[in-house]
Structure formats: C-alpha cells, structure tokens
Amino acid sequence: MAAITVKGLRKSYGDNEAVRGIDLEVTDGEVFALLGPNGAGKTTTVEILEGYRHADAGEVSVLGLDPARNAPALRARIGIVLQSTGIDQYLTVRETLSMYAHYFEHPRQVDELIEIVGLEEKRDSRVTSLSGGQQRRLDLAVGLVGDPELLFLDEPTTGFDPSARREAWQMVRNLTALGKTVLLTTHYMDEAQYLARRVAVMARGRIVAEGSPDSLARHGGDARVRFRVPDGLEAPFGAASDGVVEVVAMDLARTLHEVTTWALANKVNLDSLDVLRPSLEDVYLRLVGEAAS
Amino acid sequence: MINLRRTLYQLRFTNLAYWRNPSSALFTFAFPLMFLVIFTALLGRHTFMLDGRLVHQTTYYVAAMASYGLISACYVNLAMVMTFQRDQGILKRVQGTPMPSMAYLAARVIHALAVAALLVVLTAAFGRIVYQADLPTGMALIRFVVMFLVGALSFSAMAFAVSSIIPNADAAPALVNITIMPLLFLSGIFIPLGDHAPTWVAWVGKLFPVRHFAAGMQSGFLGTAFNWSDVGVVALWGAVGLAVAARRFDAEPRV
Numbered sequence: 001m002a003a004i005t006v007k008g009l010r011k012s013y014g015d016n017e018a019v020r021g022i023d024l025e026v027t028d029g030e031v032f033a034l035l036g037p038n039g040a041g042k043t044t045t046v047e048i049l050e051g052y053r054h055a056d057a058g059e060v061s062v063l064g065l066d067p068a069r070n071a072p073a074l075r076a077r078i079g080i081v082l083q084s085t086g087i088d089q090y091l092t093v094r095e096t097l098s099m100y101a102h103y104f105e106h107p108r109q110v111d112e113l114i115e116i117v118g119l120e121e122k123r124d125s126r127v128t129s130l131s132g133g134q135q136r137r138l139d140l141a142v143g144l145v146g147d148p149e150l151l152f153l154d155e156p157t158t159g160f161d162p163s164a165r166r167e168a169w170q171m172v173r174n175l176t177a178l179g180k181t182v183l184l185t186t187h188y189m190d191e192a193q194y195l196a197r198r199v200a201v202m203a204r205g206r207i208v209a210e211g212s213p214d215s216l217a218r219h220g221g222d223a224r225v226r227f228r229v230p231d232g233l234e235a236p237f238g239a240a241s242d243g244v245v246e247v248v249a250m251d252l253a254r255t256l257h258e259v260t261t262w263a264l265a266n267k268v269n270l271d272s273l274d275v276l277r278p279s280l281e282d283v284y285l286r287l288v289g290e291a292a293s
Numbered sequence: 294m295i296n297l298r299r300t301l302y303q304l305r306f307t308n309l310a311y312w313r314n315p316s317s318a319l320f321t322f323a324f325p326l327m328f329l330v331i332f333t334a335l336l337g338r339h340t341f342m343l344d345g346r347l348v349h350q351t352t353y354y355v356a357a358m359a360s361y362g363l364i365s366a367c368y369v370n371l372a373m374v375m376t377f378q379r380d381q382g383i384l385k386r387v388q389g390t391p392m393p394s395m396a397y398l399a400a401r402v403i404h405a406l407a408v409a410a411l412l413v414v415l416t417a418a419f420g421r422i423v424y425q426a427d428l429p430t431g432m433a434l435i436r437f438v439v440m441f442l443v444g445a446l447s448f449s450a451m452a453f454a455v456s457s458i459i460p461n462a463d464a465a466p467a468l469v470n471i472t473i474m475p476l477l478f479l480s481g482i483f484i485p486l487g488d489h490a491p492t493w494v495a496w497v498g499k500l501f502p503v504r505h506f507a508a509g510m511q512s513g514f515l516g517t518a519f520n521w522s523d524v525g526v527v528a529l530w531g532a533v534g535l536a537v538a539a540r541r542f543d544a545e546p547r548v
Binding site: 086 | 381390
C-alpha cells in the first residue's frame with residue numbers, strides 16, 4: 001500500500017516555479033527522506049501533501065485522500081512537525097499536550113507521550129523554560145498526539161548539536177518500530193542515510209535521483225581500488241603517484257582479480273588495499289550541482 | 294455541538310495563557326482599572342453638563358473606563374495576540390490538526406468577551422463602592438447589555454481585520470495603538486468632550502465607532518439618551534471588520 005502517491009505535481013509562486021512536475025511514492029511503514037538544498041521545493045511539496053497549499057497541477061493522494069479536498073479528514077490521521085511552528089510559551093509541557101490531545105478523536109495518552117520524547121522532568125515546566133532541543137522534542141510529541149498513521153517531519157534536526165541530533169534520530173527510529181510511515185525532509189545527507197529506507201534527491205523543483213541510500217551512492221560512479229606499490233617495483237595499471245595506484249573498477253571482481261594476481265606474482269601483501277565507493281554526500285553534491293548548471 | 298465542546302475546552306487553555314502572559318494581563322487587564330483609579334482620583338470631584346444633564350465626573354469615568362476595558366480586551370489584546378500567534382506559527386500548527394479553525398478562534402473571542410465583562414463588573418463595583426456612582430438598572434441594563442455584546446463582537450471583528458493588515462508581530466503594538474489611542478482621546482474616553490468640542494472632533498466621533506459605543510455604554514450610567522443608531526454604527530463597523538477579516542485573515546506567518 002502506498003501511503004503517499006504524487007504524480008506530475010507542479011506549483012509556482014508568480015514566475016518562480018517551485019515544483020516542476022514531480023512523482024513520488026511512499027510505501028506504508030517506511031521512512032522516506034526528501035533530500036535537497038534550501039529552495040529545492042521540498043517544503044512546498046510537503047505543504048501540498050499536508051493540505052496547507054494547493055497544487056497547480058498533478059495528482060496527490062495521501063492515505064487515499066486528496067489533501068486539497070479532504071484536509072479535515074486527513075488531518076485526523078497525520079501528524080505534522082514543521083520547522084518553525086510556534087507553541088504557546090505560557091503553557092506547561094503537560095498542558096500543551098492536553099490541549100492538542102483534545103483536537104483529536106483518539107489521542108494518545110499525554111503521560112505516555114511525555115515518556116516517548118523523554119520530557120518527564122519537564123512535565124510541569126512552562127514551554128519558555130525548555131532548551132531548543134527540548135522544545136523540538138515537544139514539537140515531536142505534539143506531532144504524535146493524534147496517534148497518526150503518517151508523520152511529516154520537516155528538517156527535524158536543523159540547528160541541533162551533534163548529541164541532540166543523535167537523540168532525535170533515535171526517536172525517529174523508535175517511531176518506525178511503532179509502524180508509522182514517516183516523510184522526512186532534510187538537507188543533511190547523513191540524516192537521510194541514517195534514518196531513511198528510501199531517499200529522493202530534489203533540486204530546483206525536480207527529483208533528480210531516487211532509491212535506497214546505497215543504490216543512490218552507486219549513482220556516483222564506479223568504485224575505485226587503491227593500493228600502495230612497494231619501492232622498486234614498477235606500478236601496474238599505469239602510473240602511480242607517490243607509490244599509490246588508484247584504479248577505476250568498471251567491474252570490481254575483475255579489477256580485484258587482476259590486482260591480486262599481480263600482487264601474488266610480485267609477492268606484495270597489499271596491506272594498504274582500499275575499495276573506495278563514492279559517499280552519498282559526493283553523489284548528492286554532484287546531483288545538486290548538475291541540476292544547478 | 295462537538296465544536297462547542299471543543300471551544301469550551303480550548304477556553305481553559307486560552308485563559309491559562311492569558312493570565313500568565315504579562316503583556317495581556319498587565320496592559321489589557323490592569324491598565325483600564327489603573328486609569329479608572331487615576332482619572333476618578335484626579336478629576337472626579339467636578340460636575341459638568343452633558344446633553345443638558347448635570348453629570349458627576351466620577352460616574353462619567355466609570356462609564357468611560359468600562360468602555361475602555363471592553364476595547365482593551367476585545368480590540369487591543371485580541372489584535373496583538375492574533376498577530377503574535379500567526380507570526381509564531383501557532384495558528385499554522387493548529388490548522389494542521391483536526392481542530393476546526395472556527396472553534397479555536399471562537400474560544401479567543403469568547404475569552405475576550407469574558408475578560409471585558411469582568412472589567413466592566415469590576416469598574417462598576419469600584420464606582421459604586423468608592424464613589425456611589427449610579428449603575429444601570431431595568432430597561433437601561435438590558436440596553437446596556439445589548440451595547441456591550443454588540444461592542445464586544447464588533448471590536449473583536451475589527452481586531453481580526455487589523456491583525457490581518459499588520460505585517461508582523463514587531464509592528465503589532467505600534468499599529469494597534471495608533472489605530473485606537475487617538476480615537477480614545479477624540480471620543481471622550483479619557484477626556485470628557487462636553488458640549489463644546491471642536492467640529493472636527495465631533496466628526497471623528499460620528500465617523501468612527503468608539504464615540505458611538507461609549508455613548509451607548511454611558512447612557513446606562515448617566516441617564517443620557519440611548520440611541521439605537523449608536524448600536525447600528527458599531528455593528529456596521531463590526532460587519533466591515535468581519536468582511537475584511539474573512540477575506541484577509543490568514544494563519545500563515547508572513548515572511
């Protein structure tokens with residue numbers, strides 16, 4: 001079952017084409033990351049799925065509903081954690097969650113939510129007294145209060161210190177254990193790689209690549225094999241720089257075979273052998289760079 | 294009916310946040326009461342002629358500060374709070390839930406009305422106890438309640454309209470006050486106009502809703518004439534406010 005299906009989605013603001021015809025499919029129960037630089041059209045896309053904005057063209061189905069027409073029915077079943085939505089500063093954590101719980105027909109228990117996001121010690125503190133990370137955890141709790149089938153997380157860790165990020169990631173992982181579908185937008189590669197089963201890279205209003213983080217990494221071109229040639233031996237496969245040979249492996253098995261055959265014949269133990277794969281970051285930067293040019 | 298239940302539950306939290314927010318509780322609740330004490334203490338000893346009647350200034354100020362209390366709660370506070378809530382993305386977040394926007398906004402208006410009622414009751418009680426001011430009774434009380442309700446709803450509607458025009462939260466206090474402070478002075482709220490105000494001041498009073506509203510409110514206290522046309526003008530401004538708000542009011546923060 002597809003939690004989200006998008007076909008040919010377009011949206012312009014005046015002359016600015018924010019989204020230029022994208023297709024997406026997010027399966028039930030998966031964490032899907034929409035990755036892209038600022039201004040790529042991620043937020044516009046997600047806000048159309050959430051029913052905040054209306055598409056100019058294309059088909060959109062979220063949990064089987066059209067967000068433009070069935071926003072009230074849809075909002076009972078989704079949770080939205082936006083980048084910059086405020087929360088009343090003068091209520092306590094528990095009061096805030098009780099208030100939002102009342103907006104839903106079948107909310108989760110407030111105390112249970114406080115535990116899920118680890119704010120037990122701040123239960124009766126006012127929102128003003130929470131740290132940035134704690135406020136973000138409260139945001140997440142508010143997003144979960146309606147026990148949603150599908151959760152939208154917009155840039156969940158922007159501005160976090162590394163340990164707060166790890167914590168937030170662990171929390172998102174725990175969500176998938178609960179069977180939630182998560183659509184995550186982020187401009188951090190490592191976040192997408194760590195959390196998502198599938199990733200779509202968006203740049204300039206288009207999806208420029210899509211797949212699992214591993215398969216995307218393979219988009220980056222072939223693996224390279226690198227090893228050191230001992231002094232006095234002539235380097236195979238062309239020139240070595242500073243005694244290091246780097247070969248592009250169109251066929252990794254064949255290249256490795258050739259390297260090991262040469263090594264056995266020359267009694268080289270290859271203790272410096274590396275197989276290098278392009279990182280998702282390399283791929284991402286290349287894709288985004290291509291889209292920009 | 295489910296929306297009424299939601300509105301009532303929302304009221305609880307609206308109320309909690311109101312009293313904990315110093316700018317709401319202090320500026321919109323304490324100010325009218327503070328002005329009441331100051332004005333009656335400084336200027337309350339005199340009498341003057343209004344509509345051919347001899348009027349005690351204490352009673353005049355009790356009526357005027359009751360009007361100011363309502364405007365403060367339903368217009369000044371509501372316009373600022375709605376702008377802040379929009380700017381901070383609180384309205385957008387609520388919009389992303391199944392809570393009907395109307396139920397949420399209704400809680401805001403009902404709360405403003407309740408705060409206004411509390412201010413009027415406190416003002417009247419202070420006037421009665423300290424200065425033996427006259428209070429509306431009988432038919433005058435009923436007319437007073439009508440003016441109060443029409444005023445509360447109309448000034449709330451104007452609050453939403455002005456909030457929809459304010460670009461951001463930083464501009465809110467200045468813009469809200471610039472729309473209301475001159476009118477409070479030119480409509481006899483802070484300084485009684487008497488029967489010899491300059492013509493242009495009288496025209497400002499005729500055009501804008503504050504003077505009409507204050508006239509309706511003070512008839513119950515002072516025994517001056519009650520004109521349904523005053524109620525009509527306030528309601529007309531309210532209707533214009535509602536029309537502007539319905540077209541322009543938006544939950545999204547302005548970027």
